[in-house]
Amino acid sequence: MENDLRLNILQTAKTLFVNKGYHGMSMREIAEALGVSKAALYYHFKDKEELFLAILRIYLDEMSALLDRLDAQPVPSVEKIRLFVEDVLSQPAEQRATIRLGSQEINQLSPEARQAFGVLYREKFIGKLQRILQDGMDAGELRRMPAETAVWALLGIMFPYFYPAHAQGAPVSTETTRLVADIILDGIAAR
Amino acid sequence: MENDLRLNILQTAKTLFVNKGYHGMSMREIAEALGVSKAALYYHFKDKEELFLAILRIYLDEMSALLDRLDAQPVPSVEKIRLFVEDVLSQPAEQRATIRLGSQEINQLSPEARQAFGVLYREKFIGKLQRILQDGMDAGELRRMPAETAVWALLGIMFPYFYPAHAQGAPVSTETTRLVADIILDGIAAR
DNA sequence: CTCTACTTACTGACCGGTAAGTAAGTAAAA
DNA sequence: TTTTACTTACTTACCGGTCAGTAAGTAGAG
Numbered sequence: 001m002e003n004d005l006r007l008n009i010l011q012t013a014k015t016l017f018v019n020k021g022y023h024g025m026s027m028r029e030i031a032e033a034l035g036v037s038k039a040a041l042y043y044h045f046k047d048k049e050e051l052f053l054a055i056l057r058i059y060l061d062e063m064s065a066l067l068d069r070l071d072a073q074p075v076p077s078v079e080k081i082r083l084f085v086e087d088v089l090s091q092p093a094e095q096r097a098t099i100r101l102g103s104q105e106i107n108q109l110s111p112e113a114r115q116a117f118g119v120l121y122r123e124k125f126i127g128k129l130q131r132i133l134q135d136g137m138d139a140g141e142l143r144r145m146p147a148e149t150a151v152w153a154l155l156g157i158m159f160p161y162f163y164p165a166h167a168q169g170a171p172v173s174t175e176t177t178r179l180v181a182d183i184i185l186d187g188i189a190a191r
Numbered sequence: 192m193e194n195d196l197r198l199n200i201l202q203t204a205k206t207l208f209v210n211k212g213y214h215g216m217s218m219r220e221i222a223e224a225l226g227v228s229k230a231a232l233y234y235h236f237k238d239k240e241e242l243f244l245a246i247l248r249i250y251l252d253e254m255s256a257l258l259d260r261l262d263a264q265p266v267p268s269v270e271k272i273r274l275f276v277e278d279v280l281s282q283p284a285e286q287r288a289t290i291r292l293g294s295q296e297i298n299q300l301s302p303e304a305r306q307a308f309g310v311l312y313r314e315k316f317i318g319k320l321q322r323i324l325q326d327g328m329d330a331g332e333l334r335r336m337p338a339e340t341a342v343w344a345l346l347g348i349m350f351p352y353f354y355p356a357h358a359q360g361a362p363v364s365t366e367t368t369r370l371v372a373d374i375i376l377d378g379i380a381a382r
Numbered sequence: 383c384t385c386t387a388c389t390t391a392c393t394g395a396c397c398g399g400t401a402a403g404t405a406a407g408t409a410a411a412a
Numbered sequence: 413t414t415t416t417a418c419t420t421a422c423t424t425a426c427c428g429g430t431c432a433g434t435a436a437g438t439a440g441a442g
Binding site for chain 1 (some may be wrong): 212213296299336337343374375377378382
């Protein structure tokens with residue numbers, strides 16, 4: 001019970017941030033959506049920025065756990081990547097949108113917050129992904145290229161922002177998920 | 192001379208919108224950056240939304256012209272796509288960021304503006320791209336898949352938002368551009 | 383050649399509204 | 413009786429947008 005409101009704030013704020021962006025969402029809106037006073041939000045979070053970072057941190061932690069779990073599996077790197085793509089794409093759209101949110105809105109924040117996020121982002125997400133890709137290249141499963149470029153291609157496809165349908169609503173269908181994984185893997189696999 | 196300020200507003204506002212988002216940028220900021228009064232902006236543009244749309248319209252027109260130019264060339268679809276990727280990626284980052292800006296911030300706007308943009312976006316950009324891709328599939332150069340998914344993959348890679356380096360600063364190097372085009376084409380080419 | 387009427391391209395002051403954030407009080411639980 | 417978890421009521425700052433006014437042209441009439 002005691003963390004009830006805190007969790008509700010995180011949930012509601014995430015939805016609003018995703019739909020309206022950092023500056024587009026107001027603290028008042030969250031409060032009204034939850035039926036509490038605005039000041040209640042400030043009991044649980046120091047300021048808007050801290051609330052925003054808390055949301056991103058939760059998602060990065062989940063990503064980090066997923067990547068660790070996949071990396072521990074006794075399968076080729078290519079297979080790890082396929083599982084990663086399929087897992088992420090089958091998440092609800094709002095979930096996936098969180099990482100986009102972070103990358104998008106990060107330069108709205110204070111330098112300190114930006115740096116703090118940057119560290120987590122690289123440690124928990126990009127770094128782990130890059131290592132799996134690098135392993136794949138070293139094992140000859142993937143074509144040799146700068147790991148950065150491989151990450152670029154992978155994430156570019158996985159987190160597009162072009163179709164509103166991707167930002168909101170239903171998860172991607174299984175067929176499409178598989179097709180997208182194929183495209184990515186054909187794009188970067190060894191020839 | 193007479194459109195001088197208007198063009199300067201468009202230029203300055205584009206930079207600010209790209210860096211700070213729709214709500215993150217204020218009309219006051221533009222005015223101050225240009226050394227004119229805020230009201231001068233409202234002489235040239237009805238409101239913030241119209242200014243925003245004007246910026247997007249210019250970029251969509253450029254894209255439209257580029258796609259027409261490429262489509263008119265007597266080369267296979269695959270080659271058209273390669274040229275498209277290489278052309279866009281060699282644009283300055285701020286230029287490329289415009290399309291991201293539109294997709295990102297479009298749901299901040301009024302329903303009318305959203306619809307107006309949607310029409311242009313599909314007519315001048317997505318539609319043309321999709322037709323080139325569809326031609327490629329019909330000619331057997333590309334693997335058969337829903338044209339939407341092909342567009343998704345293509346644009347996802349071409350307009351990523353993950354590395355701040357892609358959103359600002361120098362254009363992508365020629366090597367990287369070629370590598371990225373290869374990844375895309377290997378991903379969607381016929382096997 | 384010049385006076386009149388009008389337009390273009392602004393300025394500076396200001397408006398209502400809303401943003402983030404806070405100080406002080408309170409009711410219930412420990 | 414102190415701490416927890418809030419609410420009420422407020423401040424300060426800034427937002428988009430509008431207003432009346434004006435300097436500098438320009439175009440036509442005489």
